[in-house]
Amino acid sequence: MAAISSDVIRGYNDTMILYLLLEDPSYGYEISKRIRTLSEEKYIIKETTLYSAFTRMEKNGYIESYFETAENGKRRTYYRITDAGRNYYREKCEEWNLTKDVVERFISENNLVPSKGE
Amino acid sequence: MAAISSDVIRGYNDTMILYLLLEDPSYGYEISKRIRTLSEEKYIIKETTLYSAFTRMEKNGYIESYFETAENGKRRTYYRITDAGRNYYREKCEEWNLTKDVVERFISENNLVPSKGE
DNA sequence: ATATTTACTACGACAGACGAAGTACGACAG
């Protein structure tokens, strides 16, 4: 069946990550699992994509990192969203609604095809 | 205001073009104007993006080109959609619906933010 | 003891989008 291609989701990985960070700071592995479960296994983010998104977003000031050692002794890099990140997220949501609106004009639901006459 | 970024539309330019070709064969300049008007000026496809999409899609067998000289003496490259193109378009529509469903789980409408408790 | 899961990092390649620039022809204004 149709799987989500990287070209489609491109540019929305950041948004998805930020959404999860709105709630609470988190780290790579957890974010990846939450995306997986929240999407009901429909989208599984690639590790490299995820970690490069962290790097990019930290450089852009949308998130901040800090280290924490978990109960189990594992050292993790946590990320927390910044105010700039929250703003960026909001803009992306607006953009999404606009984009959705535009794209849907070019999508024919249920095999409907634009009619020639008129 | 929020404009549509190339990363979002990426991978859907082809779909939009194919949608317009479902109806009738067309050529670059016309397609570009129709995308513009159909989207109510919200999306204006770049020329280079458009023409490289044509090349790519012809290579993939989704469209076929032929030359025609218009009344005004202008030589145009027309494109017509193939059966493969129609199938590809249909798949992209399915993919879009799936993607939309997934992305929307990460979009908070009207400034709603996921609640911490619960 | 070994495999799997967790939690990353580094490197390199690729594809689609796009900016800049150029070509060429017709129509139309001044």
Next chain:
DNA sequence: CTGTCGTACTTCGTCTGTCGTAGTAAATAT
């Protein structure tokens, strides 16, 4: 008759986000 505007592209080079491959390392499960 000169110049600008609209039409209809082409070429070239660059950028960015994604992803494949690979590797490290510690904790946990078998």
